[in-house]
């Protein structure tokens with residue numbers, strides 16, 4: 001029985017709902033998740049934090065239909081995931097993933113990498129290419145569209161991976177330590193990008209990070225320990241240290257500015273905040 005007011009998961013803008021998830025990895029008999037329940041609303045920007053081994057990636061894998069729980073249920077837009085027959089399609093059409101190791105294809109250019117998830121798209125090739133360029137412009141890489149990953153800085157690679165994650169207009173972006181391989185300046189650039197996606201386009205974002213300061217830039221922080229959620233609180237907001245660029249002031253998304261499938265002209269040309277200069281690696 002659900003304890004939630006909106007037990008259908010349909011109303012109140014609930015996008016994802018995990019209910020009493022457990023995950024037992026038979027390999028080593030690890031209880032990676034123990035009775036984890038969580039609701040994620042549309043448009044929320046949530047950071048998941050906690051020590052190594054606390055179950056953060058395991059939880060993200062359940063939310064992103066990458067793995068099945070041992071027990072419990074996850075609801076995506078109100079539908080129990082265990083009733084959704086084609087998880088590949090769900091992932092391809094609804095979920096954008098960003099990982100610590102960018103997983104770009106080395107033989108493809110930035111523009112081609114961004115088009116990889118569009119392979120099932122009804123768009124003609126020219127429209128896919130145009131869309132890839134637009135997405136790269138949005139992440140500040142309009143000048144690097146023909147570069148292969150090896151010719152990009154690590155921060156730029158991650159921004160290509162983010163553009164790729166946005167290729168099919170996902171309803172949610174799931175990011176597992178996306179800045180784990182980045183220096184602090186590139187990491188800030190990626191976080192500013194997430195903040196802009198959230199504020200300007202209303203993107204729902206779940207972000208795993210070990211970086212306390214960067215986690216505070218989300219609006220809600222879930223802390224995990226030993227496979228359980230220990231706290232779930234609004235973010236206190238970033239500490240502004242001397243020399244740190246100020247966090248963007250909250251801006252309302254302009255009326256009518258929403259992500260719409262295949263209507264990329266509704267996106268602003270660039271979602272980069274003015275202080276987020278492209279990094280040089």
Ligand SMILES: Nc1ncnc2c1ncn2[C@@H]1O[C@H](COP(=O)(O)OP(=O)(O)OP(=O)(O)O)[C@@H](O)[C@H]1O
Nearest residue numbers: 025027028030032051052053054055056057058059
């Ligand atoms: N495929 C697997 N088989 C067996 N045990 C696993 C597997 N994947 C993860 N675990 C174990 O489950 C627990 C939770 O792992 P998880 O990767 O979710 O932690 P995490 O919080 O993401 O850690 P980190 O911050 O280091 O990435 C750990 O004890 C880990 O060793």
Ligand SMILES: [Mg+2]
Nearest residue numbers: 056057058176
């Ligand atoms: Mg992890």
